[in-house]
Amino acid sequence: MDDRSRVTLSIAIVLAGVLLAVAAASLVSEAETDQASGTVIDYGDRDTLWTDADLSGYGTALDLLEYACEFNGLSVTFDDDGAITEIGGVANTDTAEWGLWVVYPGSIEWVHLDAPYDYDPEEFTITSWSYVAEGEEPTVAVDYSGNPIYGYQQKFRVVSLSPSITEILASVKAENVVVGVDSYSNYPQSIADAAASGDIAVVGSYTSPSFELITGTNPDVVFADSSQRSHTNMVSQLRSASVDSVLLYPGEDLESIMDNIFIVGTVINYGMAAEEVIDDTYEVIDLLADKVFTPEAGGTVDLMISLDPDISPWVSGSDTYMSSISSLFNSNNVFSEWGGWVHLTSDRIPYANPEKIIIITTEYSATQEEYDYLYENLPAQWKDTDAWRNGEVYVICESAADLVQRFGPRTAQVAELTAMILHPDAFDTEVPKIIGDDYEDYLEFSTYMSYD
Incomplete structure (x- = not known):
């Protein structure tokens, strides 16, 4: 995937959060x-x-x-x-x-x-x-459109409409039943290779799935992402054509991500494998929390998460994947008063004064030279923060940028990188200020959760 495509996907994810509240109101119909x-x-x-x-x-x-x-x-x-x-x-x-x-x-x-x-x-x-x-609820039993997730027959031809869903299918050892994916599904490499060779059909882009291409695979079930309005519409269209379709939940927090893995495993009868992924994720999260919530790790960190280094960037408010993951490890999102991804005016950044900044971008390579260029050329408003003054600006790029934008089974790896950035004194390994394709080199607890 080229840089322009990656940037387009990042923007699509942002806009999905803006549109989600509008779409959600019309997702569930009693008649359907x-x-x-x-x-x-x-x-x-x-x-x-x-x-x-x-x-x-x-x-x-x-x-x-x-x-x-x-x-x-x-x-x-x-x-x-x-x-x-x-x-x-x-x-x-x-x-x-x-x-x-x-x-x-x-x-x-x-x-x-x-x-x-x-x-x-x-x-x-x-x-x-x-x-x-008391105060808790049962295990999820319906998808985001209100359809039950139980009672399906064994599925042998599965289509995924998003990179996160493709990764979930791979994590539960269901690659062999995948017959179609979106054009952004580039992980694991075996899926990307099969799509490139034509062994797996490409059924459109993440934001624009194709009804004709999907039905052309003769699918037993199609999994869609409720954060995209186009997916919600596609599910209705496919069900009208008697194609089993499942609309997964927005991956805004750890519980909804684990629910999605559970749903996929339940629908295709790979429940035991899904349970293993879920248990491993919680185990890593607990290990990381034990390290972070200690006197040696330091106190709460004021954090800003941005999708670009621009003068008026898109930043994470509350109810986003990265904000939710970072909140597990003693951090405070300085823009949590807003929901979803927010397009900021530049004056808000020094006012919020984050202690650390994470920039997620695909426009840079993971080299010291590129990091130095980005750091020195940040807008003046960014430089008027403790994060810039103290050299606490982190850049996540290359394939690591894909990793932290996909709410799926590699959440434990996202969590470990995030915890290491927030509380470096709690860990033996220090992550660099710019993290790219080599991100797995810095992992200790979640290395085995690559599912590739």
Whole structure:
């Protein structure tokens, strides 16, 4: 991919955040929502058990649960009020208990329903008997359009419409079922090579997928990214043509990214591999947090994240991938009062006065010469910050720029680089001020999570 294409993709990601709020309002339509033919038993931490069932054969949600327990050889007990106290040997405790949770047609939100459980299961998109702690919700069970993620047959022909989704498929060891990708899917290299040779079809760009090219692959399922309006529209079009399509969640935080990996694994029946990716990610995040939240690592760092070194740059507010990841490691986004990616006027930068600045760009190469040129030629407003005065301006470029803009299975690597930039005293290895294709050389905990 040339630099101009990379810059176009970066801008597309920015604009996606601006448009997302508009698109989200029209994503879920009760008339278009499918109904799950079965029910979920959810033990928590994405440990779920799906049971297929014809809902018309069960008068109440309780009847459906009793069938699921009998089918799977599970016990179920109730208290005197008819509330569940135990399923499959897992009993209520002071911190968590069983309950009936549902998603209504036209929604993606969980709703808790009290006993007695005499509700008609056909009233809901999906029912889940979930073991959850107070203030928490069950494992995700519908995609971003409100369609259930359970009950699919085995998928052998899969199309991805975004680089992040392509990486998720590779991470769960499903490369062999990928028959189509977007033109920006350049990782892992095996996928890029297959697309270049024609073994995998290119079905359009990330921002402009092609209905004809997608359907030309005869897909079993198509995965789309809800942060792109064109993907939302494509999902509706594909479903109208009876093509199974799944709309993943915006990857704005760690939980939604892990949900997306879980959804992909569940839909294509690669759930165990997805669980391994999720568990490994949390393990690395926990290791990094243990190192960062120590007296030796220092205090909270005021951070600015920018997509370019311009006088009026696009910077990260709250509710972005990089802002969410950096917040895990004792940092304060100095522009968090805004949501998404924000086009700043230059006077805001010295006023915010970040201690550290991360610039994500594809217009520079990872050499000291190019870094020195960028650093010395930053606008005057950038130079009027503690970050510039103290030499705490970091540049992420080349393939590392792709890495930090893709909310997928390499999140642990993004997290490690970010933590090392924010708190270098907590780590044995020091990252340079400009990081490019050699980013893996600086990783210690997440090296094995490249999925290439």
